[in-house]
Amino acid sequence: MIRVQIQDFDITAEYNQLSGNNSAGAIVTFVGKVRDMNDGKPVSTLTLEHYPGMTEAVLQQIETEARERWPLLDVTIIHRVGPLELGDQIVYIGVSSAHRGAAFDACEYLIDFLKTRAPFWKLEGSEHEKHWVEAKDADQQRAEMWQE
Amino acid sequence: MIKVLFFAQVRERLGQASVEVDASQVSTTEDLRQHLASQSEKWQLVLANDQLLVAVNQAISNWQSPVADGDEVAFFPPVTGG
Numbered sequence: 001m002i003r004v005q006i007q008d009f010d011i012t013a014e015y016n017q018l019s020g021n022n023s024a025g026a027i028v029t030f031v032g033k034v035r036d037m038n039d040g041k042p043v044s045t046l047t048l049e050h051y052p053g054m055t056e057a058v059l060q061q062i063e064t065e066a067r068e069r070w071p072l073l074d075v076t077i078i079h080r081v082g083p084l085e086l087g088d089q090i091v092y093i094g095v096s097s098a099h100r101g102a103a104f105d106a107c108e109y110l111i112d113f114l115k116t117r118a119p120f121w122k123l124e125g126s127e128h129e130k131h132w133v134e135a136k137d138a139d140q141q142r143a144e145m146w147q148e
Numbered sequence: 149m150i151k152v153l154f155f156a157q158v159r160e161r162l163g164q165a166s167v168e169v170d171a172s173q174v175s176t177t178e179d180l181r182q183h184l185a186s187q188s189e190k191w192q193l194v195l196a197n198d199q200l201l202v203a204v205n206q207a208i209s210n211w212q213s214p215v216a217d218g219d220e221v222a223f224f225p226p227v228t229g230g
Binding site: 032048049050051053054057058079090091111114115116117118119120121122123132133134135139 | 157
């Protein structure tokens, strides 16, 4: 299930949804949050812009690729857009599988490719200024590791 | 017409989110970029950025991709979600 939304999400409800499948022996979840510093600069707000339509298509494609690679049961990807504040949840990835290996690997794969391919852009704000976040080579390198 | 969308820094620096271009004037994404860039120094500066990405009909593409009437093309910077 893929959701791009302004409102917050409830990780307990999301966990319970994955946990309801009795074939699931392993559930791995990831939550990304707004933290107080980025590249040495203080951050107090974050605004997320996206490309409606393409975003959902790319996330669906990444899920399909993960399912071709690992035997997964349920996959949930939630990404928030719009204005966020320090400590807010940004992104949730939840994966269930019969065994932990597939669930761990698929969860990491999904966030690595979400970060490098899904059309989201972060505008960070502090008390004094706003600036667009630069893409990181380290994120690109993590995604490329899956292709080796 | 080709509908052209701009996102994030590209949208902000151009001061607009979209524009329509007559499809008979361009045949590839690179043509479209050059056509728009020729409008003014500002457009030239923003669209000449070598990190600029292009999507055609909501799928990531490249600068040799053909474009035609009715297509939706988007120009944007490297993505930073997650």
